[in-house]
Amino acid sequence: MENQPKLNSSKEVIAFLAERFPQCFSAEGEARPLKIGIFQDLVERVQGEMNLSKTQLRSALRLYTSSWRYLYGIKAGAIRVDLDGNACGVLDEQHVEHARKQLEEAKARVQAQREQQQAKKREAEGEEGAAPRRPRKPAPRKAAEGEQARKPRPKTPRSESPRADAAPRQPRAKPVTDTSTLQPGQNIKVKAGKNAMDATILEVSKDGVRVQLASGMAMIVRAEHLQF
Template sequence: MENQPKLNSSKEVIAFLAERFPRCFSAEGEARPLKIGIFQDLVERVQGEMSLSKTQLRSALRLYTSSWRYLYGIKPGATRVDLDGNPCGELEEQHVEHARKQLEEAKARVQAQRAEKQAKKREANGEGEAPRRERKSRPTTPRRKEGAGNKPRAEKPAAKAARAAEPRHTPVTDLSVLKQGQSVKVKAGNNAMDATVQEVTKDGVRVQLTSGMSMIVRAEHLMF
């Protein structure tokens, strides 16, 4: 008895029970539902073996019955067994429902722990992103469409006065009235340049601009 090795963890105790009572406990795979009150049977059967105490047996039994593989085995139609594997009655519905809730809660805890661990890992790696601020859209001013109901823009007074002050020119319609040395205007786009008649020819009128350049101009480009 004194030379027996001591079991230090609940997992070691479970491994010992699976070897000692193979028809009741299992070290891997789906576990069979245990007889109600099996703790007292364990105390009586293994008392003094492997220097096990009641506290160690109770902790190991709690770990075993809260494992996922054991909770999976608590299902309708399953039969409880004693230490020797003898059937001890079917599971009650309330026990099946209780095991199902325990399993769901255990899975939820594991998922929450994984999510928290991943969040801390991303934060440690600097992968966390600050929430982006949404840009507020500025109200757009609708463009005024030209058409019915829209008044035309009023002309500025200065521009109107300048336009009114512009001299009125009379187009030349008869070349016979032109004489050498007479002052005329030559249209060049929207402008009128000062010129002097030099000669009236069959092709047009030769004029000299104030710049000194001479050129032949048709009658429709001349004004008084």
């Protein structure tokens, strides 16, 4: 017996038990419910074989009975079996419900791990395809306490580029020096102090020029008070 190979993992122990007790254990497919207390039967039957210890047998049984295929076999009406495949009683409803909850929890853990892996994958793909971030501009410096904030200088308009909506400059009025050039109906300005009033020429005579103001008032004005 000293020359027997040693089984190093629980999977190897399960494969050995499926070969040693094919009516009880299975290496693949649906597993049959085991007899309660089958661990003690295993210790008595395989003691000394393959250098198996109690710790190895207990770990292998724990892995076997927590697998999905074993939990699927724990259902209402199923029969427990011993090492030789003999029937050892029907499963209790309590054991069936416990196995159902174990299976749901195992599936939930697997689903959570799968979603976490997918999230990490999407995050990694997003980082690889993301454009490099532009460096942020430094924030404007705040004025220290007691320090006056600088006011922006007003922009002076350029003389060479006048605004499009600016009103055109009016030509400077010229004084009338020769009344012979004036004609009735001509628009003219009448100087009154510093102001000049719009008027229309009605008649040109030797005594002066008779005009009508915009207000409708008619009057005779000398040439020195007239402007073009």
